[in-house]
Amino acid sequence: MMWALVLISLYAAYLGLQVQRTRSAQGDEKKELIKGRYNVRHYQIGSILLALMVMGSIGGMAVTYINNGKLFVGPHLLAGLGMTGLIAASASLSPFMQKGANWARMTHIVLNFSILGLFTWQAITGVQIVQKILTKA
Numbered sequence: 001m002m003w004a005l006v007l008i009s010l011y012a013a014y015l016g017l018q019v020q021r022t023r024s025a026q027g028d029e030k031k032e033l034i035k036g037r038y039n040v041r042h043y044q045i046g047s048i049l050l051a052l053m054v055m056g057s058i059g060g061m062a063v064t065y066i067n068n069g070k071l072f073v074g075p076h077l078l079a080g081l082g083m084t085g086l087i088a089a090s091a092s093l094s095p096f097m098q099k100g101a102n103w104a105r106m107t108h109i110v111l112n113f114s115i116l117g118l119f120t121w122q123a124i125t126g127v128q129i130v131q132k133i134l135t136k137a
Contacts, residue, residue: 001052001056002056002119002122002123002126003123005049005052005053005056005119005123006116006119006120006123008045008048008049008052009049009112009115009116009119010116011045012042012045012046012049012112013112013113013116015038015041015042015045016042016109016112018033018036018038018042019038019039019042021033022034022036022038022039043094046091047091049087050087050088050091053083053084053087054084054087054088057080057081057083057084060080061077075125076122076125076126076129079118079121079122079125080122082118083115083118083119083122086111086114086115086118087111087112087115089111090107090108090111090112090115093105093107093108093111
């Protein structure tokens with residue numbers, strides 16, 4: 001699931017960059033970019049990503065607890081919790097961005113690229129955890 005979310009995150013980043021490009025374009029280029037509806041697609045993919053990340057965080061912790069009777073507090077868990085908080089904060093900026101607040105746009109971009117970096121690391125450490133589980137089985 002994590003690798004799918006990394007790919008969805010990259011797609012959301014692409015759409016977000018296209019929204020920025022549309023906002024700064026002029027004339028015919030802008031008209032052509034508007035047809036792509038990047039803003040709507042970015043918002044929709046971002047909403048799906050938010051829901052999947054929150055459910056994935058809760059699900060991952062639940063499965064770990066059910067299987068082991070405890071959570072393993074380590075970098076993987078802490079990064080996952082941090083990412084969950086960051087994506088919620090990022091999504092909460094939407095009303096401000098819709099009203100044209102540039103500070104919200106910049107904060108949204110910084111948070112999301114931070115999440116993307118953490119997400120890549122999170123997926124790699126997740127594979128390592130799965131490998132440990134499989135070698136024990």
